[in-house]
Amino acid sequence: MRKTIQTAGLALLLASALATAQTPYTEDSTYRGLGGQEGIGKIVDTFITLVLADPRIKESFADFDMKQLNLRLREQFCEFSGGPCKYTGKYRDKTMDGVGTVRDMKSVHIDLKITNAQFNALAEDLQIAMERHHVPTSVSNKLIAKLAPMQRDIVTK
Template sequence: MSRFTKLAGIGLGLLLASSLAVAQTPYTDDQVYQGLGGKEGIKKIVDTFIPLLLADPRIKDSFTDFDMEQLNVRLQEQFCEFAGGPCKYTGKYRDKTMDGVGTERDMATVHQDLKVTNAMFNALTEDLQIAMERNNVPNSVANKLIAKLAPMQRAIVTK
């Protein structure tokens, strides 16, 4: 392998690593947030997204014990914050099986027992893209939100 090829490979690796680090932080401006339609637009997207999840045979069983109203709120917070909006995502979730327990779990812990595969993660992403499309979100804006959420795949996919 030539020295140039090695250097190019190292450079590409550093570029990918830096882009992943940037992708895990919310946008610093509200351009994507505005492109999603602000809080009301995000609410419409999530209100479209959740029925798609529950109807999708590839993943609907994963949501059996989830409090879907709470999931709706958390997704709105998450999309809003990562899009550069004024919201703060709490990063915590309580499901119905936790009633009376009082414990909150982070993203990795919430998903650890769900045995989420890459195929399931991709199905959810497809459903989100459909929800944004149905709410007339421009592809460029939708792709920017997906790019910010994609690094969560490492915490969510457990199988």
């Protein structure tokens, strides 16, 4: 029951956030609520573990370098929560032989043909990771709301 309410709440949040501009916060209360860089590091570690164990989405990540993805997500969550980081978008996958590229969210995800259901599954895993690290709901909802507008670029199927 709790799960149903949570999922419904999340869907609502994602929908309402689609209308919001995709810009980082100008103050850092969300960043601090996440526990700063240390807290974000722990959240991203747990998040990636959950994603890689999630039968709904784990296959999508099979060919990619999770260490690099981990670093990029730390950067992105830090910047989007108002922290002192800048997302560079530099990412090397295993086939790129050490050459970094800078790609926007659309070009990163386009070949993966991601569905709404996959997007929601990933957002749910992030929500669970934040819960596990005792992030208050008011804070976790703010990060999710910041990331939600990316759905437009990421979901292409």
